[in-house]
Amino acid sequence: MPKVLISDKMDPQAAKIFRERGVEVDEITGKTPDELKAIIGQYDGLAIRSSTKVTKDILEHATNLKVVGRAGIGVDNVDIPASSAKGVVVMNTPFGNSITTAEHAIALMFALARDLPEADKSTQAGKWEKNRFMGVEVTGKTLGLIGAGNIGSIVADRALGLRMKVVAYDPFLTDERAIELGVTKATLDELLARADFITLHTPLTEQTRNILSAENLAKTKKGVRIVNCARGGLIDEAALKEGLDSGHIAGAALDVFVTEPAKESPLFGTPNFISTPHLGASTTEAQVNVAIQVAEQMADFLVSGGVTNALNMPSLSAEEAPKLKPYMALAEKLGSLVGQLAHDALTGLAIEVEGAAAELNQKPITGAVLAGLMRVYSDTVNMVNAPGLAKERGLDVREVRHDREGDYHTLVRVTVDTKAGPKSVAGTLFGNASPRLTEIFGIKVEADLDGAMLYIVNEDAPGFIGRLGTTLGEAGVNIGTFHLGRRTAGGEAVLLLSVDTRVDEALLAKVQGLPGVKQVKALGF
Known part of the structure; x- marks a missing residue:
C-alpha cells in the first residue's frame, strides 16, 4: 500500500480521499526540516501547502519518494530541478483556487x-x-x-x-x-x-x-x-x-x-x-477544493499511474494509464535495448508510432523510451528525470506519428543517430498486452525482451548454432528461448538468446572467439 505524508495543515477531506483510494496517510504538520528529514524516507508521497520547503537536502533523504503534491498553484517552496533529478513528480492544483x-x-x-x-x-x-x-x-x-x-x-x-x-x-x-x-x-x-x-x-x-x-x-x-x-x-x-x-x-x-x-x-x-496577507486562495471553498484535488491527483498517480497537473512530466490521465501501460513497457524495453547496444556518441533519437499506438498520447511513450535508454548512464533513472539526462547529453529527441497501417496492428520504432549512421529497433504488442521485438538494426526478428539475454551478430553458416550451444552448455548456461534473424542466406545473422543466468565476461570472450562471430553482448531487461 502506498504511503503519503501530509506535512502542512490541510482540509480533512484530503486524508479521507487518500484512505478511500487505498493509500495509507499520516498527518504530521509543523515539523522542522531536520525532523522532516528523519521521517521522509518511509513515504511514497508528500502533500504540502506553502509551509513545507521541499529542498534538495530534504529530497536526498526521501529514498522512497515518488510524488510531491502542492495543494495550490505556487511551487516556490519546491526545488523542481532537484525533484526531477531525483525522479520525483511534482504536481500542483492550478484550478482549485x-x-x-x-x-x-x-x-x-x-x-x-x-x-x-x-x-x-x-x-x-x-x-x-x-x-x-x-x-x-x-x-x-x-x-x-x-x-x-x-x-x-x-x-x-x-x-x-x-x-x-x-x-x-x-x-x-x-x-x-x-x-x-x-x-x-x-x-x-x-x-x-x-x-x-x-x-x-x-x-x-x-x-x-x-x-x-x-x-x-x-x-x-x-x-x-x-x-x-x-x-x-x-x-x-x-x-x-x-x-x-x-x-x-x-x-x-x-x-x-x-x-x-x-x-x-x-x-x-x-x-x-x-x-493583504496573501489571501488570494483564502476562502473556505478554495481550501477544500485544493485539498480534494491534490489528494485525488496523488492517489491516481500512486495507485494507477495517472499524472495530472505535473510540472516536470507529461500528463497522463487515470483512464489513459492502463491502456498505455503495455505500450510504455514496450517502449522502455526498446529504449533499453538500443541503449545497451548503441549508446556511444549518440546525437539524436527518433520515436515513431504507427497503427493503434498512433492514436494514443505519445509523450508517456517517449518518456518510457528515454527511461530505458538512459538506464545505461544512471541506475536511478525513470520517466521524470530521463528527459533531463537526455538534454544534458545534447540528445535531440524527435517524435513522429504515422497514420499508415503496416505489417502489425501497432508498432513503436526507436532510431538513434550514431557516428556509424542511424540504428533502429522496433516492436509491437501481442494480444495488446505482451511486448515483442520485431526488428533489430534492419533485421527482422521476433523475440521477447526479458531477463538475461545474449545478443550475437555472426556469419550465417552451417554448424554455428551447434558450436554456440555446446559452448554455453559446457559453461552450465541453460538456454530459455532462441530467436534468429538474418539479412540474406549466408549473410549477416542476429541471435537473441534468453538464458537462465547472466553470462560472465570469461564466457563472453569464449563466444566471441567462435568462428564467424562478429559481436557478442550480454543484455539485461
Missing part, C-alpha cells in the same frame, strides 16, 4: 477605485469625511491584463461583466483565444499606455521577474491603479512606492510581496496603498 484568486483581484480593484480601506478607517474613527473620498467608476475603464491564463481569463470575464474594456498581454495568447475571451491582444508597451487599471496573473520566472520595473512603471498612464494577486517579485516594490509618492500611480493593491511573510515594507503607510 482560480475563482477565489480572481475574485480577490476584482475586490482589490474595487477597493482601490473607491478607497474603501481608508474610508472605513476614517468613518470608524468618528469622522464623516464624505468629500475626502472621491473615487472613480470602473465602468468604461480599460483593464490591462498581464497574463491571460486560467485566472487571468476569469478576471477578464468578470471585468467584461462590469462593462470594462480589457486589453491583454500574454506571449502565449492566440488570436483565436483572445476573440473567445472577448479581449484585445496588446504588446506590453501598448497595455501600459492604455490601461486605467492593471492586474497581474502570471507566474514568477526569469522572464516575468520585475515585469513592472521602474522603466515600465514610467510608461504607464498617469493615474493608473495596479493590483497584484499573483506572485511577489513581478513588481519593483521600490519603484512602485516612488510612483505612488509622486502621484503618477493613483493606487496599488498587493496581496503578494517579494519577501513573505511581509512583516515590514517601505510600501506600508504609503498613501493610496492597500495590502
Whole structure:
C-alpha cells in the first residue's frame, strides 16, 4: 500500500480521499526540516501547502519518494530541478483556487477605485469625511491584463461583466483565444499606455521577474491603479512606492510581496496603498477544493499511474494509464535495448508510432523510451528525470506519428543517430498486452525482451548454432528461448538468446572467439 505524508495543515477531506483510494496517510504538520528529514524516507508521497520547503537536502533523504503534491498553484517552496533529478513528480492544483484568486483581484480593484480601506478607517474613527473620498467608476475603464491564463481569463470575464474594456498581454495568447475571451491582444508597451487599471496573473520566472520595473512603471498612464494577486517579485516594490509618492500611480493593491511573510515594507503607510496577507486562495471553498484535488491527483498517480497537473512530466490521465501501460513497457524495453547496444556518441533519437499506438498520447511513450535508454548512464533513472539526462547529453529527441497501417496492428520504432549512421529497433504488442521485438538494426526478428539475454551478430553458416550451444552448455548456461534473424542466406545473422543466468565476461570472450562471430553482448531487461 502506498504511503503519503501530509506535512502542512490541510482540509480533512484530503486524508479521507487518500484512505478511500487505498493509500495509507499520516498527518504530521509543523515539523522542522531536520525532523522532516528523519521521517521522509518511509513515504511514497508528500502533500504540502506553502509551509513545507521541499529542498534538495530534504529530497536526498526521501529514498522512497515518488510524488510531491502542492495543494495550490505556487511551487516556490519546491526545488523542481532537484525533484526531477531525483525522479520525483511534482504536481500542483492550478484550478482549485482560480475563482477565489480572481475574485480577490476584482475586490482589490474595487477597493482601490473607491478607497474603501481608508474610508472605513476614517468613518470608524468618528469622522464623516464624505468629500475626502472621491473615487472613480470602473465602468468604461480599460483593464490591462498581464497574463491571460486560467485566472487571468476569469478576471477578464468578470471585468467584461462590469462593462470594462480589457486589453491583454500574454506571449502565449492566440488570436483565436483572445476573440473567445472577448479581449484585445496588446504588446506590453501598448497595455501600459492604455490601461486605467492593471492586474497581474502570471507566474514568477526569469522572464516575468520585475515585469513592472521602474522603466515600465514610467510608461504607464498617469493615474493608473495596479493590483497584484499573483506572485511577489513581478513588481519593483521600490519603484512602485516612488510612483505612488509622486502621484503618477493613483493606487496599488498587493496581496503578494517579494519577501513573505511581509512583516515590514517601505510600501506600508504609503498613501493610496492597500495590502493583504496573501489571501488570494483564502476562502473556505478554495481550501477544500485544493485539498480534494491534490489528494485525488496523488492517489491516481500512486495507485494507477495517472499524472495530472505535473510540472516536470507529461500528463497522463487515470483512464489513459492502463491502456498505455503495455505500450510504455514496450517502449522502455526498446529504449533499453538500443541503449545497451548503441549508446556511444549518440546525437539524436527518433520515436515513431504507427497503427493503434498512433492514436494514443505519445509523450508517456517517449518518456518510457528515454527511461530505458538512459538506464545505461544512471541506475536511478525513470520517466521524470530521463528527459533531463537526455538534454544534458545534447540528445535531440524527435517524435513522429504515422497514420499508415503496416505489417502489425501497432508498432513503436526507436532510431538513434550514431557516428556509424542511424540504428533502429522496433516492436509491437501481442494480444495488446505482451511486448515483442520485431526488428533489430534492419533485421527482422521476433523475440521477447526479458531477463538475461545474449545478443550475437555472426556469419550465417552451417554448424554455428551447434558450436554456440555446446559452448554455453559446457559453461552450465541453460538456454530459455532462441530467436534468429538474418539479412540474406549466408549473410549477416542476429541471435537473441534468453538464458537462465547472466553470462560472465570469461564466457563472453569464449563466444566471441567462435568462428564467424562478429559481436557478442550480454543484455539485461
